[in-house]
Amino acid sequence: MIIYNGRRTVPNRPNTNYLNNKKYNFLTFVPIILINQFSFFFNLYFLALCLIQLIPIFQVGFFITYVGPLAFVLGLTMVKEWWDDHKRYKRDKKYNEEHYMTYRPESGLFEKLQSQYLRVGDIVLMSKGQRIPADLIILATTLPNGDIYLKTDQLDGETDWKVRESVKTIQTFVNSGNKIENLQFEATVPRPTNKIYEFRAKIKIKGADVAEPLRLQNTAWASTTVASGDFFGLVAFVGKDTRIQMNANSARVKFPICDYEINNISKILFVICIGISFFLTALKSFGTHWYVNWILFLVLLCCIIPQSLRTNLDVVKLIYAYRINRDPLIQGTICRNSQMTEDLGRISFLLSDKTGTLTQNEMIFKKITTGLLQFTEEEFAELKNTIKTGSAIAGDKLNKKIQDLNMLMYSLVLCNNVTPCFDNSGVRFLQSSSPDEIALVDFAEKMGFFMEKRERERMFVKEPSTGDSINQYTILENFPFSSARKRMGILLRIEKTGKLIYFLKGADTVIKEKVERNADVVVEEADNLAKEGLRTLAFCYKFVEEAEYTAWKQKYQAVTTAINCTEEDEDAVVSELERGMRFIGISGVEDLLQDNIRETIESLREASIKVWVLTGDKVETAKCIAKATGLKHKSENFFEMLDEDQFRIESQITQLAARKEVLVIQGNVLAKIYEFGLERTFFSSVSHLNAIMFCRCSPTQKAQVVKSVQTVCSGVVCAIGKQTRLLTR
Amino acid sequence: MSSDFSILKFKYVKDLLFWHGRRATLSTAYVTLFVMHRGFIIAMIQFCFSLLFYLVAMSFYNPFLIMAYTIVYLVLPVIVLVGNTSNPSGDR
Numbered sequence: 018m019i020i021y022n023g024r025r026t027v028p029n030r031p032n033t034n035y036l037n038n039k040k041y042n043f044l045t046f047v048p049i050i051l052i053n054q055f056s057f058f059f060n061l062y063f064l065a066l067c068l069i070q071l072i073p074i075f076q077v078g079f080f081i082t083y084v085g086p087l088a089f090v091l092g093l094t095m096v097k098e099w100w101d102d103h104k105r106y107k108r109d110k111k112y113n114e115e116h117y118m119t120y121r122p123e124s125g126l127f128e129k130l131q132s133q134y135l136r137v138g139d140i141v142l143m144s145k146g147q148r149i150p151a152d153l154i155i156l157a158t159t160l161p162n163g164d165i166y167l168k169t170d171q172l173d174g175e176t177d178w179k180v181r182e183s184v185k186t187i188q189t190f191v192n193s194g195n196k197i198e199n200l201q202f203e204a205t206v207p208r209p210t211n212k213i214y215e216f217r218a219k220i221k222i223k224g225a226d227v228a229e230p231l232r233l234q235n236t237a238w239a240s241t242t243v244a245s246g247d248f249f250g251l252v253a254f255v256g257k258d259t260r261i262q263m264n265a266n267s268a269r270v271k272f273p274i275c276d277y278e279i280n281n282i283s284k285i286l287f288v289i290c291i292g293i294s295f296f297l298t299a300l301k302s303f304g305t306h307w308y309v310n311w312i313l314f315l316v317l318l319c320c321i322i323p324q325s326l327r328t329n330l331d332v333v334k335l336i337y338a339y340r341i342n343r344d345p346l347i348q349g350t351i352c353r354n355s356q357m358t359e360d361l362g363r364i365s366f367l368l369s370d371k372t373g374t375l376t377q378n379e380m381i382f383k384k385i386t387t388g389l390l391q392f393t394e395e396e397f398a399e400l401k402n403t404i405k406t407g408s409a410i411a412g413d414k415l416n417k418k419i420q421d422l423n424m425l426m427y428s429l430v431l432c433n434n435v436t437p438c439f440d441n442s443g444v445r446f447l448q449s450s451s452p453d454e455i456a457l458v459d460f461a462e463k464m465g466f467f468m469e470k471r472e473r474e475r476m477f478v479k480e481p482s483t484g485d486s487i488n489q490y491t492i493l494e495n496f497p498f499s500s501a502r503k504r505m506g507i508l509l510r511i512e513k514t515g516k517l518i519y520f521l522k523g524a525d526t527v528i529k530e531k532v533e534r535n536a537d538v539v540v541e542e543a544d545n546l547a548k549e550g551l552r553t554l555a556f557c558y559k560f561v562e563e564a565e566y567t568a569w570k571q572k573y574q575a576v577t578t579a580i581n582c583t584e585e586d587e588d589a590v591v592s593e594l595e596r597g598m599r600f601i602g603i604s605g606v607e608d609l610l611q612d613n614i615r616e617t618i619e620s621l622r623e624a625s626i627k628v629w630v631l632t633g634d635k636v637e638t639a640k641c642i643a644k645a646t647g648l649k650h651k652s653e654n655f656f657e658m659l660d661e662d663q664f665r666i667e668s669q670i671t672q673l674a675a676r677k678e679v680l681v682i683q684g685n686v687l688a689k690i691y692e693f694g695l696e697r698t699f700f701s702s703v704s705h706l707n708a709i710m711f712c713r714c715s716p717t718q719k720a721q722v723v724k725s726v727q728t729v730c731s732g733v734v735c736a737i738g739k740q741t742r743l744l745t746r
Numbered sequence: 747m748s749s750d751f752s753i754l755k756f757k758y759v760k761d762l763l764f765w766h767g768r769r770a771t772l773s774t775a776y777v778t779l780f781v782m783h784r785g786f787i788i789a790m791i792q793f794c795f796s797l798l799f800y801l802v803a804m805s806f807y808n809p810f811l812i813m814a815y816t817i818v819y820l821v822l823p824v825i826v827l828v829g830n831t832s833n834p835s836g837d838r
Contacts, residue, residue: 082809086816275774286782293793301801313803317796320788323781325816332825333777337770341751344766347758354750359774361751361767367759374756613757620760737759 020204020251023122024138034135034151034255036109036262039102046102050095058283063087063324066316074309077316090328097331117150118142120198139252140197145243152259153237153250154204154220155183157191163473164436165246166448167237172261173213177450178244180434182234182473186222197249204231206253211263213238218253219578230577234497245438273360274733275330283322290321334358364626365732368723371632371639373739375646376608380456383551384605387421388538401464405481423482425602428556430461430478431490432507432520434497436471451498453552456606476509488513493566496591500633500715501584503527506595508561517561521595525603525635528555532600542603543635550641551605552634557598569594615647622647622707629709629726631719636681639710648708649679658682661689670695674702684713691721700729788812 019027041049054060067083069075113133120140121128127142132150135141140156143149149167158165163185166178191197201223207216216236221228237243237250239259256262294314301310338355341347352358372378385392385400392400404422435449435458447455458468465481476490494508504523511518521531525543529536543553569590576582576590621628628648632639636659643649656678658669666689673680680703690699703709704726711722723736753762788807795806805812 077803077805079809082813085813089817275771275778279778282782286785290789293789297793297796297801300797310801310803314796317792317803317805318789320785320792320812323778323785326778326781329777329781329821330774332821333773334770336825337766337773341762341766344761347753347761349754350758350762351752352750353752357750358766359770361763362769362771364763364767369756611756617757617760620764624764626763737756 018137018206018208020138020206020253022138022201024136026137030137032136032256033133034113034252035133036113036256038105038109040105041098041102046099047095050098051091054091054094057327058280058287059322059324059327060087060091062283062287062322063319066319069312069316075312075316077313086324090325093328112148112150115148115150117147118144122198125198135252135255137252137255141250141252142247143237143243143250144247145245147243149237149239149241149243149250151239151252151256152254153239154206154218154231154253155181155235155237156200156249156251157183157188157197158246158248160246161188161192163188165237165248166244168242168244169238171240171242172238177452178448179241179450180234180436180448181237183248184220184229184231184235186225186229187220188473190222191249204251204253206231209254209258209260209263211260213260213264217582217584227574228578230582273357274363275359276356279326279330283326286322290315290318293321294318360733361735363733364735366726366730366734367621367626367628368726368734368736369628369630370719370738371630371634371642372608374737375610375614375630375642377611378452378608380452380552380606380608382456382460382604383607384546384549385425385460385602386542386546386605387418387425387602388535388542388600389418390422397463404464421601424558425556426461426464426466427480428520428522428558428601429457429604430466430468431476431509432505432522432556433458434495434505435468437468453554453606457554457604460604493517498523502588506591508566508594517563517566518558519561519594519598520556520558521598522554522556525553525555528557528598528600531595531598532557533597535600539600539603544637546603546605547635547637548641549605550638550645551607552638554604554606556601556604558601559598561594610642610645618647627704627707627709629711629722631711631714631722633684633714634712636683636712639712640681643679643681643708643710648710654678656680658686661686663689663693666690666693666695670699670702673706677706680706680709682709682711684711684715684718687711687714687718687722696725697729700725704730 018030021027055064063083064087067080067087070077070080070083113131115132116129117132117135118127118141119130119135120126120142121130130139135151141150141153142159143153155165157163163183165181165183167181169179187197187200187202190200202220203222204218204220205228206218214233216231216233218231219228220231236253237248238261239254240261254260294311294317297314298307298311301307334355337358338352341350341352341358344350369375383394400422403419404426433449433454434451435447435454437445438448439445447458449455449458462468465479467479469477469479469487471477474492476492477487478490479487489512491510491512492507493510494506496502496504496506498505502523504521504527506519506521508517508519510516521528525539529539532539539555543555546553572593573587573590576586579586618628630639630642630648632642634642636657640649640655643655649655656669656673656676658666658680659682660666660669666686690696711718714722723734727734751762753759792806796802796804
């Protein structure tokens, strides 16, 4: 779809941003509820009873005594459903009637417009604290720096602020005094999908010869909140096409395991009821119309089947949901689905994420190593002195080791996406979407490399070598971290010398491919740090020639603005820049475990609940965590599956069925298991193991494992992730 | 957000599962058994009545009383069964 300025779109999209999450409307309310309720055996049976009572020959007692309870039960359900729907309607109304300053072409001004009248192609002025009404492309910010912060907790549950940027060319357009409404542009956006972390589009403004690519960092999805910064946004998706609505439609209804069991029991009771009434009829001796007697007895004995059981159980579940919400010992717990409270008591498998769930997600910088030198926490003061004295010597006289150490410090303070901010009371704090990076920059500051200011295109850093003067670095390219690429790169021009330098940091397995020499040192050092349970990041750099950069830039622009540019194509071009790099060092950051984890895990073990941990960390880190949290007892051993060979995998799976150890399996081996189709045998043979560590797992693999455990293993499965929690069967 | 519960610390899992979860399961079990037991008793009385009185297909109970019984009088014992907490939040 192409969006032109002035609200024109090709193909024409007249739908507005009207939200309607109601399940029923006035006409469909009664029929849908009745159909849903009668799909349960209970209600169907009693409905049949009522209908039978209409036939005079079968009448026992008064008709109303059969209709009464049924109507009562159905009435209660209808009231509950109506109440839920009404709450949805009120929430929709609140969002629909919120006002936003929108540009109206008719009057040429920005006027207040309700959210429900927004259309694709509108330009909205968003200010701090407002909820974003529709999926927006960030055109330009009102301040010249070009970035804003969003709070995405309604969308994905993450509480840290996300940084987003405006489109470069449009930002310069606005900064030079032009009004955004005079901008003529042509934006090409893809079809609506439900993928929150994917967006590839492009925008071309009049007067520019080439289109600019739009990525995830230029978007603001609906129902996120603007944390700081005001900006102009272009409405790209409205109503049902927004990311949040596309994800909401795929919610399915879950019932606790009890409901199925009760349904089965009621069928058995029905059979018993038939049996008893048949017995009575038989005693009466089969005269004419013996079946009439049979049905009469059936009606009389209908109390065997508990009609109001479901209503009573709903009351029980509501009481427990209320109790969970109000319990003072587990403050802040929210029960979103009252149906599942009783499943909590029947869990067999607990699949847990590691970062943020088992750990506190607060990083402490512990160790740093350059391969030749290593500094632990106690030696940091010594490190500071070394750097200080080393930087007093200029140029080539510098010892090689000290030079490497210096470069490592530079990479810590320059290769990141951290911005120093000031909160309301003027206190300085570091803002980033990754607590790892904050720990690294904090450490660099302690060593004397202080980040003064960071703008979209420039960084200002104070270094020990230059005393109090501030060095400026221009950011030419910034490749942010992603779980697919597993690295983060930044290309800078040092304003003092005019040279170009490219810093890269990432997982050691990725960095070892990029360095010229010492590839094995990278892995060895990272493993050493990982054995102590630290999270490792490898750093490398290289100086880039101007000519090399201009040639590469042309290629990059051509690829990113091509119509069918995929992430792999972009990655291939970026990798071309990352050749022949020089390894500098590895950082080790500790992620503290949450308090009382050992006791919790021990209680879970005693209750025969199997705890399986899925993490993206290395094998050594995972093993360390297993020992530290109590997942592995002193008497148990590790059983490792690190080999990708098919026969080895199969033999190991058959071995596992008989053993009782802690399994450690790597993500690539897991991928191979799925590839060979062995997942059923794998999960059925490991389902007796108390603890499993799945290492180097990607987020899609984690979802895969949860699904497989649900289908293959018997028992209730519970999955815990970043500050939220799921319950599945 | 599609999660069923949200908690702030991992150690709350212990409380959630072992205290609330277990009590919820037990309460559900008690209530189900109670309701089925009541149903059986009513049906058995009716059964005996019909058996002894020459297999007449007549309701033993006043139909209105039965209706009132199921609707009104039985909600209370359920609430009492579940609502009764001798030890609300202590000594877990």
